[in-house]
Amino acid sequence: MPEEEPMKKQTVTAEDWIAAARTLNAALPNLQRYDGATVVIKLGGHAMGSDEAMESFARDVVLMQQVGVNPVIVHGGGPQINQMLERLTIKSDFVGGKRVTDLATVEVVEMVLSGLVNKRIVQAINAAGGKGVGLSGKDANLMVCEQADPALGFVGKPVGFNPDFLRSLHAAEIIPVIAPIGGGSDGATYNVNGDTAAGAIAASLKADRLLLLTDVSGVKDNTGEIVSEITPEQIRQMTDDGVIAGGMIPKTETALAAIDDGVRAVVILDGRAPNACLLELYTEHGAGSLIRP
Ligand code: X2W
Numbered sequence: 359m360p361e362e363e364p365m366k367k368q369t370v371t372a373e374d375w376i377a378a379a380r381t382l383n384a385a386l387p388n389l390q391r392y393d394g395a396t397v398v399i400k401l402g403g404h405a406m407g408s409d410e411a412m413e414s415f416a417r418d419v420v421l422m423q424q425v426g427v428n429p430v431i432v433h434g435g436g437p438q439i440n441q442m443l444e445r446l447t448i449k450s451d452f453v454g455g456k457r458v459t460d461l462a463t464v465e466v467v468e469m470v471l472s473g474l475v476n477k478r479i480v481q482a483i484n485a486a487g488g489k490g491v492g493l494s495g496k497d498a499n500l501m502v503c504e505q506a507d508p509a510l511g512f513v514g515k516p517v518g519f520n521p522d523f524l525r526s527l528h529a530a531e532i533i534p535v536i537a538p539i540g541g542g543s544d545g546a547t548y549n550v551n552g553d554t555a556a557g558a559i560a561a562s563l564k565a566d567r568l569l570l571l572t573d574v575s576g577v578k579d580n581t582g583e584i585v586s587e588i589t590p591e592q593i594r595q596m597t598d599d600g601v602i603a604g605g606m607i608p609k610t611e612t613a614l615a616a617i618d619d620g621v622r623a624v625v626i627l628d629g630r631a632p633n634a635c636l637l638e639l640y641t642e643h644g645a646g647s648l649i650r651p
Pocket residue numbers: 401402403404433434435436437439455456457467513514538549550551552553
């Protein structure tokens with residue numbers, strides 16, 4: 359028989375607990391500020407890491423709800439869709455950051471997003487003691503779509519929403535977890551880019567915050583530093599100057615559209631960083647780039 363491992367030494371000191379209490383105490387103004395706030399969190403497929411990271415994300419969301427925030431999670435799952443399409447030997451192309459989606463592809467997209475990815479998040483939230491309920495844009499007509507562009511096939515442009523249904527879930531202390539799939543009035547199933555879906559749903563709720571959790575730390579200036587606060591006007595300028603480029607453009611475009619449509623502020627932040635949401639909402643340090651007029 360292997361020898362029993364010695365008991366782990368207790369490493370948490372009284373000073374650590376005092377620091378933890380001080381942190382809670384210092385968070386009071388922000389706890390009050392976000393009491394009753396609606397916060398939409400976009401969890402991108404690239405930001406979904408290990409089971410431990412998912413567990414920690416779920417605890418953050420449940421904690422936010424415990425202290426009075428109304429969270430809505432809208433998720434992506436691009437890498438997870440890619441993996442499944444590969445297993446099924448279905449080829450897939452992107453045009454302008456959107457997946458060209460034929461009938462065979464949209465079936466896989468819906469199965470992966472509404473099935474695998476959505477339920478993984480719901481399960482993590484419920485394991486953390488929350489009441490997570492998994493939905494897609496089809497449920498209760500949360501996100502009715504039209505075809506975005508015939509060249510992209512079943513890629514949807516969100517046109518109709520049901521924010522009252524989301525509010526009724528919040529009143530029942532339920533945390534909605536939404537897959538970016540929409541039904542069309544033509545009966546078709548549409549694949550919506552996760553950022554687009556999160557921005558549109560946040561706008562329908564006139565959310566106080568939209569947190570775009572991704573795999574970069576935020577918007578970088580021309581010296582490569584993360585800009586902690588930035589206006590839509592500055593974003594337009596930096597895009598014209600080519601400082602904002604590549605994969606950041608769909609994020610900043612989502613942010614600008616959401617703000618135009620009534621979201622109070624958008625934050626682009628690294629979802630892989632531990633406790634990113636709590637750091638952003640409840641500490642003066644913040645995280646990522648805050649975009650607001
Ligand atoms: C995306 C939906 C998933 C997504 C796709 O098929 O990959 C379109 O491109 P991330 O993880 O947020 O990138 N839809 C139309 O957006 O996932």
